[in-house]
Amino acid sequence: xxxxxxxxxxxxxxxxxxAVIKCTYSDSASNxxxxxxxxxxxxxxxxxxxxxNVGEKKDQxxxxxxxxxxxxxxxxxxxxxxxxxxxxxxxAASGGGADGLTFGKGTHLIIQx
Amino acid sequence: xxxxxxxxxxxxKTRGQQVTLSCSPISGHRSVxxxxxxxxxxxxFLFEYFSETQRNKGNFPGRFSGRQFSNSRxxxxxxxxxxxxxxxYLCASSSGQGARNEQFFGPGTRLTVL
Numbered sequence: 001x002x003x004x005x006x007x008x009x010x011x012x013x014x015x016x017x018x019a020v021i022k023c024t025y026s027d028s029a030s031n032x033x034x035x036x037x038x039x040x041x042x043x044x045x046x047x048x049x050x051x052x053n054v055g056e057k058k059d060q061x062x063x064x065x066x067x068x069x070x071x072x073x074x075x076x077x078x079x080x081x082x083x084x085x086x087x088x089x090x091x092a093a094s095g096g097g098a099d100g101l102t103f104g105k106g107t108h109l110i111i112q113x
Numbered sequence: 114x115x116x117x118x119x120x121x122x123x124x125x126k127t128r129g130q131q132v133t134l135s136c137s138p139i140s141g142h143r144s145v146x147x148x149x150x151x152x153x154x155x156x157x158f159l160f161e162y163f164s165e166t167q168r169n170k171g172n173f174p175g176r177f178s179g180r181q182f183s184n185s186r187x188x189x190x191x192x193x194x195x196x197x198x199x200x201x202y203l204c205a206s207s208s209g210q211g212a213r214n215e216q217f218f219g220p221g222t223r224l225t226v227l
Contacts, residue, residue, distance in 0.1 A: 031213070036218070042220055042221075043218035043221050044203070046215060098212075100171055101148075105155045
């Protein structure tokens, strides 16, 4: 089955700086890659996603890039703000999506004031 | 549009008991997936229901089961609870079948097994 590795597990950045979280996947048949933000006491919130026919997607301060050849994708957050502090998860859907989403272990993003 | 709702939010049970969790998807969504979240294993896929039928299943024992009703609401049942079943159980709703469709998560049910 699919395996998703996520790095780093903790990331501390100064407010206003950029943050980058990286994920790799193992199944070349995977073609949908969402990113979720989870705040304390809440469920994961979908913040951006990308499909394998696209190399990059941007939504305001958030962008995701995908390299199918290397099987890795990344989340980029620019001009970080205190409200960006949370745990971020990458995920992949393999095959026909029949195995559900396979998640990375998460990155705890800390925005230092 | 109201989001995904889950009840109850918190539950405490003892080993050997069984438990039923409920999930109401976003209006118009026909797919409900269930995930288990633990500090050690992270988020793991349990199963997906679409149009009242279980379509996909993750690698969990048969003690974990579910069902979906005609209004798309879903319930998940865990029988003969074990200490290791303590976790946050999340449901996600989607307009289409399969994980390649955008999935929207509820707040989860925190289950503690004593």
